[in-house]
Amino acid sequence: MAKVLKINYEKCTGCRQCELVCSVKHTGASNPTRANIHVVKWEDEGFYLPIFCQHCTDAPCMTVCPREAISRDEALNRVMVDYDLCIGCRACVAACPFGAMGFDHVDKKVIKCDMCDGEPLCVDFCEVKAIEYVESSTLNYEKMREAGKNFAELMLKYNLTS
Numbered sequence: 001m002a003k004v005l006k007i008n009y010e011k012c013t014g015c016r017q018c019e020l021v022c023s024v025k026h027t028g029a030s031n032p033t034r035a036n037i038h039v040v041k042w043e044d045e046g047f048y049l050p051i052f053c054q055h056c057t058d059a060p061c062m063t064v065c066p067r068e069a070i071s072r073d074e075a076l077n078r079v080m081v082d083y084d085l086c087i088g089c090r091a092c093v094a095a096c097p098f099g100a101m102g103f104d105h106v107d108k109k110v111i112k113c114d115m116c117d118g119e120p121l122c123v124d125f126c127e128v129k130a131i132e133y134v135e136s137s138t139l140n141y142e143k144m145r146e147a148g149k150n151f152a153e154l155m156l157k158y159n160l161t162s
Helices: 017-027 060-064 091-095 121-125 141-157
Strands: 003-007 038-042 047-051 070-073 078-081 102-104 109-111 131-135
Touching: 017 038, 017 121, 060 070, 060 091, 121 131
Parallel strands: none
Antiparallel strands: 003 131, 038 047, 070 078, 102 109
16 A cells, blocks of 8 residues: 655744755755745744645646656646656646745755655654554545645635635
8 A cells, every 4th residue: 555645734843944854854954945845934924834745636737747657646636747758848837736946046856755755754743743654545535535625725815726
């Protein structure tokens, strides 16, 4: 059975340790802007939202890629970018409904969570255990859809859609 990343938003403290460890692993630099996970913070509300690739079954990023550089790795249940095919057009960044794809301006390439090849460091370094790597069968997909709807409403409420 495949595993997925699961976030408990109520546990997240906004420490951004996940961003730091991700950027160090993937770029060798402690630079959160180059991480494949990002924590959006609403300090006044005390709400922190880690944003990462959902590895969608029908991933919009795969659909829009003009070079078919994005594909599904069935073994690890993840969506991956083939950088030999990617031309850096960023259509995938625009198509991601979760805002989980980004662009690394240093390496000039799109970036997204790759689940650290099945051993996500963000899970290991999250002191409050807000990030877990669990069997996909343990998740309640209805709750995930509800969370997505709530996230969209929050984004609209704070006018963060553009």
